[in-house]
Amino acid sequence: MFRDSPQLAAFLRFVSEAELRGESDRIKGYTIGVEALGRGKDFDPQADPIVRVEATRLRRTIERYYAGPGAGDPVIITLSPGSYVPSFRLRKSGSIISAQLGASSPMRGLALGAALAILAAGLSIAAYLMYPRISGYLVTRSLQPGNGMPTILLQPLAVASTPLQDIHPQGALIEKLRDAISRFDTLNAVLEKEVADAEKSGIKQPIRFRLTGLAEYRDDGSTNLLFQLFDMEDNALVWSRLFEGFASTGSRAAAEDAVVTEVVTSLGQPFGVIRAHERNRYTARKRGDPRYVCILEASDSLRSFDPVQHRRAKSCLETLTRHDPSFASGFAYLGVLYLREYQFDIGARGEDPAALDRALLLLRQSIEKNPESSRGYQILAAVLYGRRDYAGALAAAERAVALNPYDMTALSDHGGRLIMSGEIERGFALLERAGRFGVLRPSWYNFYYFLAHYLRGDTAAAGHYASQITPERYPLGHVAHALAAHAAGNKERARDALLKLVALRAAWRDDSAGELRKLIASQEIADRLANDLAAAGLNAKLR
Numbered sequence: 001m002f003r004d005s006p007q008l009a010a011f012l013r014f015v016s017e018a019e020l021r022g023e024s025d026r027i028k029g030y031t032i033g034v035e036a037l038g039r040g041k042d043f044d045p046q047a048d049p050i051v052r053v054e055a056t057r058l059r060r061t062i063e064r065y066y067a068g069p070g071a072g073d074p075v076i077i078t079l080s081p082g083s084y085v086p087s088f089r090l091r092k093s094g095s096i097i098s099a100q101l102g103a104s105s106p107m108r109g110l111a112l113g114a115a116l117a118i119l120a121a122g123l124s125i126a127a128y129l130m131y132p133r134i135s136g137y138l139v140t141r142s143l144q145p146g147n148g149m150p151t152i153l154l155q156p157l158a159v160a161s162t163p164l165q166d167i168h169p170q171g172a173l174i175e176k177l178r179d180a181i182s183r184f185d186t187l188n189a190v191l192e193k194e195v196a197d198a199e200k201s202g203i204k205q206p207i208r209f210r211l212t213g214l215a216e217y218r219d220d221g222s223t224n225l226l227f228q229l230f231d232m233e234d235n236a237l238v239w240s241r242l243f244e245g246f247a248s249t250g251s252r253a254a255a256e257d258a259v260v261t262e263v264v265t266s267l268g269q270p271f272g273v274i275r276a277h278e279r280n281r282y283t284a285r286k287r288g289d290p291r292y293v294c295i296l297e298a299s300d301s302l303r304s305f306d307p308v309q310h311r312r313a314k315s316c317l318e319t320l321t322r323h324d325p326s327f328a329s330g331f332a333y334l335g336v337l338y339l340r341e342y343q344f345d346i347g348a349r350g351e352d353p354a355a356l357d358r359a360l361l362l363l364r365q366s367i368e369k370n371p372e373s374s375r376g377y378q379i380l381a382a383v384l385y386g387r388r389d390y391a392g393a394l395a396a397a398e399r400a401v402a403l404n405p406y407d408m409t410a411l412s413d414h415g416g417r418l419i420m421s422g423e424i425e426r427g428f429a430l431l432e433r434a435g436r437f438g439v440l441r442p443s444w445y446n447f448y449y450f451l452a453h454y455l456r457g458d459t460a461a462a463g464h465y466a467s468q469i470t471p472e473r474y475p476l477g478h479v480a481h482a483l484a485a486h487a488a489g490n491k492e493r494a495r496d497a498l499l500k501l502v503a504l505r506a507a508w509r510d511d512s513a514g515e516l517r518k519l520i521a522s523q524e525i526a527d528r529l530a531n532d533l534a535a536a537g538l539n540a541k542l543r
Helices: 006-020 029-036 050-067 106-130 134-138 170-181 192-200 252-268 273-282 290-304 307-323 328-344 354-369 374-386 390-403 408-420 424-435 443-456 459-467 475-487 491-504 512-517 523-536
Strands: 075-079 086-090 151-154 188-191 209-217 223-231 236-246
Touching: 006 029, 006 050, 006 075, 006 086, 006 273, 029 050, 050 075, 151 170, 151 192, 170 188, 170 252, 188 192, 223 252, 223 273, 236 252, 236 273, 252 273, 273 290, 290 307, 290 328, 307 328, 328 354, 328 374, 354 374, 374 390, 374 408, 390 408, 408 424, 408 443, 424 443, 443 459, 443 475, 443 523, 459 475, 475 491, 475 523, 491 523, 512 523
Parallel strands: 151 188, 151 209
Antiparallel strands: 075 086, 209 223, 223 236
16 A cells, blocks of 8 residues: 555655654654655745645555554554654554653653564565565566666646746756756656657657646746656656746746756655655566666665665676676676675675675776766775775765766765765765755765764764664664763663674674774774774673
8 A cells, every 4th residue: 555655655654763763843744744755945834735635645544554454463553633643552452652651751662662673574574575586587587778777758848828028948947957867877868859759760768757847937027837757657646846936037047957956856866756656666566677676676775784685686786787788887786785795794795805806896897888977986986985095985976976966865975975084074064065955864874964063072963863873784873873872971872772783793892993994984083983982881891
């Protein structure tokens, strides 16, 4: 029921995780609209009823789920009318284990931990089922011409009213959108005239999405622009965005650039609208080109730090890069998986330094095949950084940002590595610039923010960003939790974070400075964090 409703899934995930973290004060119409439903920072929940409408749909879908396939679930989630804060109830005992418990109650932590464990287990199973026998399935499929990535058809905006001036901004705007979308390796963009020309030559272009909209001219000479993205499979509306008061005179080029950036950052990011839609529908049904399915799997494994998903993604990419030597993105993502094996002891190779050599070779192959790939240079920067070639990593990161200035993940990664290299203010400025576009933050993005504030001595802000880091398998998340708790004087919480860190890998207990130096370029910063971890209780006696 939720697989075909990515907005409802995002809504439920956001409010559930916020409540389980004890942050029910963040569960408001504005934060749900911006952080879960992809609305811009100017979202007004009073004027736009999207949150209320989706909340009603969510309650009905939850009811249908527990009356059907979820009839045996051990935990029941409810969303009471008039509230967006969820409650969690154990089916067997009937006891409420969430919002009704006092914030200071010791049972709250136990109950929320139990609920989170059950929910996490369910999500892990669901993730596995979404990618059934992915590598075995994929190798039996023949690859179609092209790069295998989904194509968006860009249509001219319809005109709702006659302009007062002979100005039609949508023509140039659509051209700019095409250029911006084409900078993302996992998307193709075509104009209607290009599709028509191809069909005249006997070439049929498979279209996955259609981006269209409406231009409404106003009396003051400005324009309202509405963009809508449709799934061509069933013509379902996937996303929409309204820009009011678009300037048709004066700084027209700047206004166009601002609109393009907003649209493309919403659609094209690894954590954007299209990826979320594809995870819930396209890949789950085992449709589409195997190369794209592989990229989705690899991208999700980078976020989850799940060893099983990592091995599955690596096997898939190894198979397809052998089958398709032109699969540039496949070589790049395979390279970053090898880097992960070295840095985080994921997979069979562990911390084998040869994994770094293999990663560098794969990235060279990727960039040779696609020298204009921003994502390729972004991953090359990560690999060079892991090899301690800091000058090379900096140059590669700057190249990635130059090739795709619309990619906020490349910009935030660049900023984060600058922070970890000791250039705190310069890196933080890039993080702030990327953060203006409301991109969903992966765990390492929040660690960059945590580190910047921690090094500045702002322990309150550092603690806030540490609390946003959720993946249990991300070691730097536990580092942040431990240091934030220690700074706040919470010895029990610091010890709990340190135990989780050591459980991931015993080397953190025996040589935390060495583990940190694999991830942080500045020896001064790595040593400071290692000393602070020791002060928090990380030592050989920790069991």
